[in-house]
Amino acid sequence: xxxxxxxxxxxxxxxxxxxxxxxxxxxxxxxxxxxxxxxxxxxxxxxxxxxxxxxxxxxxxxxxxxxxxxxxxxxxxxxxxxxxxxxxxxxxxxxxxxxxxxxxxxxxxxxxxxxxxxxxxxxxxxxxxxxxxxxxxxxxxxxxxxxxxxxxxxxxxxxxxxxxxxxxxxxxxxxxxxxxxxxxxxxxxxxxxxxxxxxxxxxxxxxxxxxxxxxxxxxxxxx
Amino acid sequence: xxxxxxxxxxxxxxxxxxxxxxxxxxxxxxxxxxxxxxxxxxxxxxxxxxxxxxxxxxxxxxxxxxxxxxxxxxxxxxxxxxxxxxxxxxxxxxxxxxxxxxxxxxxxxxxxxxxxxxxxxxxxxxxxxxxxxxxxxxxxxxxxxxxxxxxxxxxxxxxxxxxxxxxxxxxxxxxxxxxxxxxxxxxxxxxxxxxxxxxxxxxxxxxxxxxxxxxxxxxxxxxxxxxxxxxxxxxxxxxxxxxxxxxxxxxxxxxxxxxxxxx
Numbered sequence: 001x002x003x004x005x006x007x008x009x010x011x012x013x014x015x016x017x018x019x020x021x022x023x024x025x026x027x028x029x030x031x032x033x034x035x036x037x038x039x040x041x042x043x044x045x046x047x048x049x050x051x052x053x054x055x056x057x058x059x060x061x062x063x064x065x066x067x068x069x070x071x072x073x074x075x076x077x078x079x080x081x082x083x084x085x086x087x088x089x090x091x092x093x094x095x096x097x098x099x100x101x102x103x104x105x106x107x108x109x110x111x112x113x114x115x116x117x118x119x120x121x122x123x124x125x126x127x128x129x130x131x132x133x134x135x136x137x138x139x140x141x142x143x144x145x146x147x148x149x150x151x152x153x154x155x156x157x158x159x160x161x162x163x164x165x166x167x168x169x170x171x172x173x174x175x176x177x178x179x180x181x182x183x184x185x186x187x188x189x190x191x192x193x194x195x196x197x198x199x200x201x202x203x204x205x206x207x208x209x210x211x212x213x214x215x216x217x218x219x220x221x222x223x
Numbered sequence: 224x225x226x227x228x229x230x231x232x233x234x235x236x237x238x239x240x241x242x243x244x245x246x247x248x249x250x251x252x253x254x255x256x257x258x259x260x261x262x263x264x265x266x267x268x269x270x271x272x273x274x275x276x277x278x279x280x281x282x283x284x285x286x287x288x289x290x291x292x293x294x295x296x297x298x299x300x301x302x303x304x305x306x307x308x309x310x311x312x313x314x315x316x317x318x319x320x321x322x323x324x325x326x327x328x329x330x331x332x333x334x335x336x337x338x339x340x341x342x343x344x345x346x347x348x349x350x351x352x353x354x355x356x357x358x359x360x361x362x363x364x365x366x367x368x369x370x371x372x373x374x375x376x377x378x379x380x381x382x383x384x385x386x387x388x389x390x391x392x393x394x395x396x397x398x399x400x401x402x403x404x405x406x407x408x409x410x411x412x413x414x415x416x417x418x419x420x421x422x423x424x425x426x427x428x429x430x431x432x433x434x435x436x437x438x439x440x441x442x443x444x445x446x447x448x449x450x451x452x453x454x455x456x457x458x459x460x461x462x463x464x465x466x467x468x469x470x471x472x473x474x475x476x477x478x479x480x481x482x483x484x485x486x
Contacts, residue, residue: 060399061357063349072342079348086341098329099315106306106322114304148303 011036016043017065019209019219020123022116023077025172027065030081031222032204034088038222093165104166111169115145119176126180127214150189171199179211225297228311231282233257255280260308261288262468262478263371265359266320267308268423273324274481275466277331278457283478289375332457336416343411350410350417357396358424361389369431404442422450430470459483
């Protein structure tokens with residue numbers, strides 16, 4: 001064993017999230033990638049759990065997922081992902097090279113701003129039977145973004161070359177599309193299809209909620 | 224199709240003498256960057272301030288968002304989804320505040336803006352999210368109602384109900400932000416990206432004449448005075464806040480270049 005290596009002790013945290021939420025899926029992925037044990041509790045966001053007084057006492061703006069480790073807690077997606085990244089094992093997930101770091105964040109912003117709201121509408125409509133608005137427009141918007149992402153990742157193993165936060169964001173999106181029966185949106189785009197096969201082969205993927213989990217509003221802990 | 228980055232030093236050959244900006248012992252070998260954005264755009268200003276904080280020299284170019292130039296074919300050739308601002312350094316371009324800011328950080332001088340400690344980093348990220356989701360939409364609404372709406376259309380009449388709604392929507396966030404600054408010199412203690420984000424929100428609220436929203440928030444006001452005197456994080460002898468546009472400059476569609484002096 002190398003003389004100066006300091007082994008990070010095994011970490012255990014608790015997360016409150018929702019199985020039909022892409023951001024919760026991202027946190028599950030991240031915890032698995034960083035070998036953080038994560039106990040999970042379901043926060044029924046569709047049932048208004050984020051607006052309850054008790055929840056607002058710990059998350060004043062109702063943001064989720066919510067993460068605790070000992071006396072420390074944080075909430076909102078980038079805060080939770082960053083905390084898991086630094087506390088977990090392995091190197092930091094942000095690419096060290098500025099150009100790749102910029103591209104990672106660009107695709108993260110595109111995912112959150114231009115794709116995830118549309119995916120959320122599909123989830124609400126197709127899984128929970130709630131009003132999702134104009135679903136054809138939502139699908140067209142997703143398709144437009146996926147076309148450009150497919151072009152961008154040509155000849156790349158992962159979105160910016162090496163595995164990064166961008167892959168965490170887009171794995172959650174691709175997974176959600178699969179759950180709502182829109183897997184063709186990924187499989188019909190050759191580069192995205194190949195990329196998705198690669199991320200599904202990573203051990204972190206198995207912890208994502210199944211369709212039954214999402215329907216039944218249940219989450220599985222990351223062991 | 225027009226190259227919207229073809230201005231300033233970017234219009235010269237890559238090996239031209241003045242592509243590298245100011246001289247000095249501390250100078251990193253890097254090109255002057257071009258930032259394409261709008262002085263009334265929150266995300267553009269976050270990136271401009273980041274450049275000043277990181278000692279990155281920037282030539283600003285105007286993307287007239289009052290004429291929806293972010294949807295033009297020329298701009299979409301740079302930023303396919305119309306994200307603003309856009310940045311170029313030599314052959315590399317990037318768009319959207321999130322990507323532009325970290326690229327500038329990576330190429331800039333000085334320590335990292337993002338804290339290293341996990342808890343402090345997460346707290347920084349939390350306040351950036353609160354800012355983006357709970358504050359920025361309402362600052363942008365006020366900007367539209369009070370300035371940019373009429374810049375786009377002289378017949379535009381501001382909507383008092385919309386203005387009041389934006390003000391009311393900001394109340395809880397400003398209360399929370401004031402509490403956060405109770406015992407912190409900067410948002411998370413040390414200066415970070417969270418300060419850059421909130422500087423833009425408070426700056427725009429101030430120049431829009433919404434200072435009354437801050438009247439009862441002594442911590443925010445004290446923090447803002449520190450921000451206005453805060454020297455560049457990179458160590459350069461510049462006050463980063465000075466690069467932000469005044470209201471008159473926004474109306475005149477003027478955006479300052481970031482010049483850092485001798486390194």
